[in-house]
Amino acid sequence: MMMGSDKDQGKTQGIALVISDVDGTLVTGDKRLTPGTVAAVARLRAAGIGFSIASARPPIGLRGLVAELGLDLPMGAFNGASVVRPDLSILEERTIPEAAARAALDRLLAEGLDVWVFAEGAWCLRDPDGPYTDLERRTIGAEPRVVADLGTLTGTAAKIVGVSRDPVHLAACEARIGTALAGRATVHRSQAYYLDVTPPDLDKGRFVAWMSAHLGIPPERIATFGDAGNDRPMFANSGFSVAMGNAEDAVKAAAHAVTDGNDADGFAHGVARFILP
Numbered sequence: 001m002m003m004g005s006d007k008d009q010g011k012t013q014g015i016a017l018v019i020s021d022v023d024g025t026l027v028t029g030d031k032r033l034t035p036g037t038v039a040a041v042a043r044l045r046a047a048g049i050g051f052s053i054a055s056a057r058p059p060i061g062l063r064g065l066v067a068e069l070g071l072d073l074p075m076g077a078f079n080g081a082s083v084v085r086p087d088l089s090i091l092e093e094r095t096i097p098e099a100a101a102r103a104a105l106d107r108l109l110a111e112g113l114d115v116w117v118f119a120e121g122a123w124c125l126r127d128p129d130g131p132y133t134d135l136e137r138r139t140i141g142a143e144p145r146v147v148a149d150l151g152t153l154t155g156t157a158a159k160i161v162g163v164s165r166d167p168v169h170l171a172a173c174e175a176r177i178g179t180a181l182a183g184r185a186t187v188h189r190s191q192a193y194y195l196d197v198t199p200p201d202l203d204k205g206r207f208v209a210w211m212s213a214h215l216g217i218p219p220e221r222i223a224t225f226g227d228a229g230n231d232r233p234m235f236a237n238s239g240f241s242v243a244m245g246n247a248e249d250a251v252k253a254a255a256h257a258v259t260d261g262n263d264a265d266g267f268a269h270g271v272a273r274f275i276l277p
Contacts, residue, residue, distance in 0.1 A: 015240065015275055016221040018044055019076075019208055020267060022055040022065065023139065023191060024227035025244050028263050031139050033068050036268035041069045043276055052211060054080055054204040054224075054234060056190035058118050058159070059088045061140030074214065076207035078118065078159045079188065079230050081198045083210060092210075093158070094199040095119075100184035101154035104197040107180060111173045113162035113195070116144070119153040126150065131165050132193055162195040170195050174229075188230035196230065205233030212237075223275055225259075225267055227251060242270045 020026045027033055044051050053065060054076035062075055066086045074083050074091055083092040096104065108115045114130040116123060123140065124147045125133070137143065147153065162177075164170045174195050178187035186198045204226075212219050220239035224231070227244040232254045235241035243255035244266045252258050259270030 014221050015049060015223045016217045017050040017052070017211065017215065018223045018225070018271070018275060019052050019054050019211065019234065019238070020224070021204070021226035021228070021231050021234070022053055022057060022062075024246060024262055025225050025231075026053065026065075026262070026267055031135075033065070034265055034268070036265040038069060040268040040271040044271065045070075047276055049275070050215065050217075052076075054207045054231075056159070056194070056196050056230060057140055058082075058121075058123065059084045059090075060121070060142050063088060064141060074211065076204060076210075079186065079190065079196060079198045079202070080204045080207035080210075081158055081186075081202045083207065094202055096154075096157050096160065096185055096197065096199050098155045100181060100200070101157045101160060101197075102151065104160050104177065104181060104185055104187075105150055105154060107177050108160065108162040108173070108195070108197070111162065111169075111177070113164050113170070113173065115150060116161040116163060117147070117150050117153045117157050118159040118161070119156040124150065124153055131163050158198070160197040162197075164193060164195075167192040188228075190228055190230050203233040204231060205235075205237040208234050208237040225270060226255075227262065240274070242274055 041051050050073055052073040052075055056079050059077045071086050081094050116125045122145045124145045128144050128146055174189050185200050186203050188196055190196045222238040223240040224234045224238040225242045227247040235254050241255040243252040243258045245261035257274055260266035
C-alpha cells in the first residue's frame with residue numbers, strides 16, 4: 001500500500017527529472033523490468049520529464065536497461081563513482097585509493113566474506129561458484145574473471161564487494177568497516193547480501209548533484225526512487241524522494257513518500273501517484 005500526504009504530492013509539481021535505483025527498485029526480485037515499469041518511463045518521457053538511473057552495478061550491468069527503456073541521459077554506476085553515457089562510454093570515473101582498497105580487501109576477508117573486485121572493466125573473484133554468483137551473472141549479463149590474488153587489483157578497483165548469506169553479520173560488518181574506512185572510502189550495503197566499498201566522497205547523492213549541474217535542473221525539481229541504505233544520499237539531494245515498499249524502515253523514514261514493493265510494480269505506481277497524478 002502506498003503512503004503519502006497531499007503535501008507530499010504538492011512537492012512533485014514541476015519535477016523535471018526522475019532518477020531511480022535499479023535493483024530492489026526498478027526491477028523485480030528476479031531482475032526483470034515489468035511492462036508497467038517500461039510504460040511508466042515512457043509516460044515520463046512523453047510528459048517531458050527526463051529519466052536516468054543510479055546503481056551499484058558496473059556499467060556493463062546497465063546495458064540491457066538502456067535498450068529496454070530507451071535511456072538517453074548519463075547514468076551513475078558503482079553508486080555514482082562512475083558516470084557513463086547510454087553507450088557505456090565513460091564521462092567521469094574514479095577508483096578507490098589503493099591504500100584504502102587494500103585495507104577494505106583485508107577487512108572484508110577477515111570478516112569471512114566472499115569478496116568481489118570490479119576493476120579494469122571486469123568482475124573479478126576467487127570462487128566462481130560462491131554465494132550469489134549466479135544472481136550476479138544474471139544481473140550484469142557477464143561472466144566473472146577468476147583471479148587467484150585479488151590484492152593485485154587494489155590499484156585499479158572501482159568497487160569492492162563483500163558478499164554474505166548472513167544479512168545480520170553483513171550489517172555488523174557495514175558498521176565496523178565503515179568506521180574503519182571513514183574518510184578513505186564509501187561503505188554501504190546495496191542489498192542485504194552485498195556490502196559495497198567505493199571511492200570516498202562519491203555516492204548516489206553526488207550523482208544527483210552532478211546531473212543537476214549537467215542538465216541545469218535545480219535539485220528541488222528532481223525526484224528519486226530507491227530501496228536501500230545507499231539510496232539515502234540520493235534522497236537527501238533531491239526535492240522529492242520515494243522509498244519502495246520493500247525498503248528497510250530507515251530508508252522509508254528518509255523518503256517523502258512510500259510506494260508498493262518492487263515485485264508489485266511499485267515504481268510504476270509511484271510514478272502514477274506522485275509524479276504524474
